[in-house]
Each structure stands twice: as C-alpha cells, then as structure tokens.
Amino acid sequence: MDKIYKRRGGNSVIDDPYLQDINYGDPNICPECGAIYHNKRWKFDEDLKREIQLNGNYGEKKCPACRKKEDDYPMGLVFVSGNFIQEHREDIINTVKGEEKRAIQKNPLERIISVEKENENQYIIKTTTDTLAHRIGNILHKSYNGEVEYKFSEDHLRVFWSREV
Numbered sequence: 001m002d003k004i005y006k007r008r009g010g011n012s013v014i015d016d017p018y019l020q021d022i023n024y025g026d027p028n029i030c031p032e033c034g035a036i037y038h039n040k041r042w043k044f045d046e047d048l049k050r051e052i053q054l055n056g057n058y059g060e061k062k063c064p065a066c067r068k069k070e071d072d073y074p075m076g077l078v079f080v081s082g083n084f085i086q087e088h089r090e091d092i093i094n095t096v097k098g099e100e101k102r103a104i105q106k107n108p109l110e111r112i113i114s115v116e117k118e119n120e121n122q123y124i125i126k127t128t129t130d131t132l133a134h135r136i137g138n139i140l141h142k143s144y145n146g147e148v149e150y151k152f153s154e155d156h157l158r159v160f161w162s163r164e165v
C-alpha cells in the first residue's frame, strides 16, 4: 500500500461533501439507481426495497453517487497511459469494471462516472470516490505491473498508472 495513503477506519481520507449536505430520511430509495439508505448505511437489496415500497413510507432523494454523476463531480481520477494500452485496451477496461463491481458489493456509492479516451495512449477514468480510484490503481499495478503513483489533494485523488511496453 502506498505510503501516503492511510485509511481511517476503512473510510476515505478525503471529506466527501455529498455525504454531509443532505439529510436522508430512513428509509430512502434512490430513484436513479435503487440504492437504499437504511440504518445509517447505503446498500442494494431487492427484497428490502420491495418491503419498503410496500410499506409506502420512504424518501426518494438521489443517492450521493448518482448526484456526483449528475454533477460530474469525481473524487477520483485515474490516468491510464502508455503504449501498452493500445493492444490491451479491452482487457484493461474489463479489469477496471470488475474492480468497480467488487467495490460496489462493499459500498454501493463507489462507482465509475465515466471512462474517457483522451487519445490512443491515454484514458481517464472518473470515479465517485477516492477509494475506488485507489483500488483501480492497485488492481492495474497488480495485474499489469507498470508504474503507479497516487496524488492526493484536498478534495480528490489522482492516480497515474502507465506502462510503455
């Protein structure tokens, strides 16, 4: 694990404004993605969702992840670059998406906002959380070696992963 990156109790080291600006009632169902806020945490649970909907008494505010997507407010940016990606683009994207899937199982608010192609040798992946960007940096480094670097600022994390040959 990177030296400058120290988790506090498994949480992000960067304050997330989207977790503090709205008071979500309990329960709340995000109308966009269906994530449920219940007992102070977010989760995907189809059975619980049906139960809540049958009960009829619930909030319908958008979850922090959907709001970040809407606002294009990434808390993580992963810069993927180098000649290596030309031949392995699909494989790399699948690896990144697989990591998102694993992250979502633990925390439904960890999502990829977009994967943008800058040019043949560079892609930028935007994520809703710094922790997901960090995970993506880790998995790319673990899967394909190359070089990885993590740069924190006050409100987001930038991850640079590159491999030339």
Ligand SMILES: [Zn+2]
Pocket: 030, 031, 032, 033, 034, 035, 062, 063, 064, 065, 066, 067
């Ligand atoms: Zn949502």
